[in-house]
Amino acid sequence: MSGMSEYAPLRLHVPEPTGRPGQATDFSYLRLSPAGSVRRPPVDTSHFDTQDLSYTLVRVLDDEGRAVGPWAPQLDAATLERGLRAMMKTRIFDARMLLAQRQKKLSFYMQCLGEEAIAVAHSFALEKGDMCFPTYRQQGLLLARDDVSMVEMMCQLMSNARDPLKGRQLPVMYSMKRAGFFSVSGNLATQFIQAVGWGMASAIAGDTRIASAWIGDGSTAESDFHTALTFAHVYRAPVILNVVNNQWAISTFQAIAGGETTTFAARGVGCGIASLRVDGNDFLAVYAASAWAAERARRNFGPTLIEWVSYRAGPHSTSDDPSKYRPADDWKRFPLGDPIARLKAHLIAIGHWSEAQHEQAQRELEAEVAAAQKEAERHGTLLDGGIPSAATMFEDVYEQMPDHLRRQRQQLGI
Ligand SMILES: Cc1ncc(C[n+]2csc(CCOP(=O)(O)OP(=O)(O)O)c2C)c(N)n1
Numbered sequence: 001m002s003g004m005s006e007y008a009p010l011r012l013h014v015p016e017p018t019g020r021p022g023q024a025t026d027f028s029y030l031r032l033s034p035a036g037s038v039r040r041p042p043v044d045t046s047h048f049d050t051q052d053l054s055y056t057l058v059r060v061l062d063d064e065g066r067a068v069g070p071w072a073p074q075l076d077a078a079t080l081e082r083g084l085r086a087m088m089k090t091r092i093f094d095a096r097m098l099l100a101q102r103q104k105k106l107s108f109y110m111q112c113l114g115e116e117a118i119a120v121a122h123s124f125a126l127e128k129g130d131m132c133f134p135t136y137r138q139q140g141l142l143l144a145r146d147d148v149s150m151v152e153m154m155c156q157l158m159s160n161a162r163d164p165l166k167g168r169q170l171p172v173m174y175s176m177k178r179a180g181f182f183s184v185s186g187n188l189a190t191q192f193i194q195a196v197g198w199g200m201a202s203a204i205a206g207d208t209r210i211a212s213a214w215i216g217d218g219s220t221a222e223s224d225f226h227t228a229l230t231f232a233h234v235y236r237a238p239v240i241l242n243v244v245n246n247q248w249a250i251s252t253f254q255a256i257a258g259g260e261t262t263t264f265a266a267r268g269v270g271c272g273i274a275s276l277r278v279d280g281n282d283f284l285a286v287y288a289a290s291a292w293a294a295e296r297a298r299r300n301f302g303p304t305l306i307e308w309v310s311y312r313a314g315p316h317s318t319s320d321d322p323s324k325y326r327p328a329d330d331w332k333r334f335p336l337g338d339p340i341a342r343l344k345a346h347l348i349a350i351g352h353w354s355e356a357q358h359e360q361a362q363r364e365l366e367a368e369v370a371a372a373q374k375e376a377e378r379h380g381t382l383l384d385g386g387i388p389s390a391a392t393m394f395e396d397v398y399e400q401m402p403d404h405l406r407r408q409r410q411q412l413g414i
């Protein structure tokens with residue numbers, strides 16, 4: 001210690017979650033706003049005018065399942081029912097693929113349990129030709145579309161003979177250009193710079209297509225996040241910058257990534273980007289905010305950053321055990337609830353849905369997912385060895401296979 005000082009020794013602040021296993025999490029840290037209470041500015045608003053919106057929470061559905069306030073979107077009941085079914089399908093797909101991983105039919109899986117509304121409602125606000133740069137937790141972007149085959153997705157998960165990526169990607173890292181779904185990269189935060197670059201290219205080409213970038217709370221600590229914000233702001237890139245704050249980055253609480261005394265949405269305002277903080281478990285709010293941001297981008301008003309507040313209800317992946325680091329009943333106590341239950345309650349409240357119809361839809365979707373799995377398994381699973389030979393990894397690297405790769409393939413002896 002250097003000399004005498006009138007100051008107490010310096011010390012660092014290390015954020016802690018407000019609940020550990022065996023305790024009840026204190027969720028007051030979330031800073032919620034009542035449904036309908038947050039204003040909706042015009043789409044040509046400035047970043048400065050969204051300062052308050054980056055600390056409050058845009059919500060539409062109230063506790064009685066009513067759609068209230070200025071953000072309530074004009075969606076007809078049939079579209080909402082499609083949204084509900086897509087979320088249910090996503091949850092069923094996840095449950096079955098988790099089970100298939102436990103049966104060793106695939107090597108690895110990641111669910112989006114509890115976060116279904118974000119990707120599904122967002123996809124409803126985009127147009128054909130727009131490009132998403134997703135992480136591994138946006139399978140809902142694909143499952144919400146009727147032009148995407150679940151069988152194809154499952155073949156990728158099982159790395160089988162029909163896997164369009166030939167077993168060269170981790171399961172869940174889909175790639176579907178025709179569905180506006182850029183190849184998922186395991187290198188987190190790269191999605192942000194790539195999306196901004198794609199959006200800039202669209203503008204340079206004089207096109208009308210926009211980009212949608214995806215990142216998690218934890219990954220915002222990567223420098224790519226900040227680089228992307230600078231480029232998006234400077235060139236007014238036509239991009240939606242989605243930050244999914246599901247409270248956890250594997251076992252690390254969101255406060256460690258910088259969400260304790262400020263918000264992830266506030267990062268955007270500081271970079272000159274209009275920003276919103278939105279209830280990610282509220283299908284209507286997700287749709288409304290996404291549509292607002294898409295309209296801004298398409299009208300050349302530039303980027304929008306949206307922090308989606310949600311909760312990762314399941315383990316991080318099939319390799320994780322969350323009971324080691326957080327209370328087991330956390331999700332049940334999460335104040336923003338379950339996105340499927342909330343949209344279901346709304347559809348019942350407006351007289352478009354019933355418990356019986358819900359059960360019927362659940363049965364239909366379970367049968368649809370089971371049939372897709374049966375079909376996918378006909379092309380092999382990890383269990384029965386129907387996977388591409390290791391020798392194929394040398395193919396498609398160069399147009400003509402160079403000698404050194406040929407030699408390495410021979411050394412494999414297969
Ligand atoms: C650049 C980089 N660093 C670390 C990892 C390892 N990793 C994989 S997922 C993950 C946690 C990410 O958390 P978050 O961004 O909050 O997304 P979530 O999993 O909650 O959706 C980490 C650290 C990685 N894939 N890429």
Ligand SMILES: [Mg+2]
Binds near residue numbers: 218245247
């Ligand atoms: Mg996270």
